Amino acid sequence: LISIAHEAGDLNDFRAILGNDIAIKAYREGEQPFPDGTIIARLAWSYGPSEENNKVFGREQSFVAGAPINIQFIVKDSRKYAATGGWGYAQFNDGKPADEVVHKTCFACHQSAKARDFVFTRYAP
Numbered sequence: 001l002i003s004i005a006h007e008a009g010d011l012n013d014f015r016a017i018l019g020n021d022i023a024i025k026a027y028r029e030g031e032q033p034f035p036d037g038t039i040i041a042r043l044a045w046s047y048g049p050s051e052e053n054n055k056v057f058g059r060e061q062s063f064v065a066g067a068p069i070n071i072q073f074i075v076k077d078s079r080k081y082a083a084t085g086g087w088g089y090a091q092f093n094d095g096k097p098a099d100e101v102v103h104k105t106c107f108a109c110h111q112s113a114k115a116r117d118f119v120f121t122r123y124a125p
């Protein structure tokens with residue numbers, strides 16, 4: 001596990017950011033750019049109050065992950081994905097790959113994290 005986050009606004013989701021061993025090692029050792037073979041996944045679920053838990057608290061206090069929204073991956077291969085900062089981008093909705101239009105948006109936006117090898121998430125120790 002690299003981190004967890006809640007996006008408010010239109011997205012209103014709850015997300016977990018996971019990494020393979022190469023990713024976790026690079027994060028822990030502050031190795032950047034990330035080495036080839038790094039895989040980082042971002043899993044998003046809907047975010048909402050838990051009726052069950054809130055009965056215990058007597059007020060709206062507990063918010064939990066609900067239905068899955070989508071999964072995104074970035075895979076580091078500096079040769080294969082040289083045109084996009086060394087990262088391959090993929091999104092799956094309901095187990096199916098998202099269309100090309102969606103995939104065209106990834107690198108353009110991740111450009112703003114260029115100083116951190118195009119990765120936004122920081123390691124939550």
Ligand code: HEC
Nearest residue numbers: 005040042072073074089090091102105106109119120121
């Ligand atoms: C509008 C900007 C934007 C677009 C478009 C976008 N991302 Fe991101 N992405 C972000 C931001 C900001 C974060 C970190 C914030 C968060 O997840 O809470 C992030 C996080 C991620 C992460 C976790 C690692 C990291 O960089 O923090 C992955 C994996 C990811 N995005 C993949 C994708 C893929 C695949 C696409 C295209 C299908 C995509 N993103 C499109 C802005 C964007």
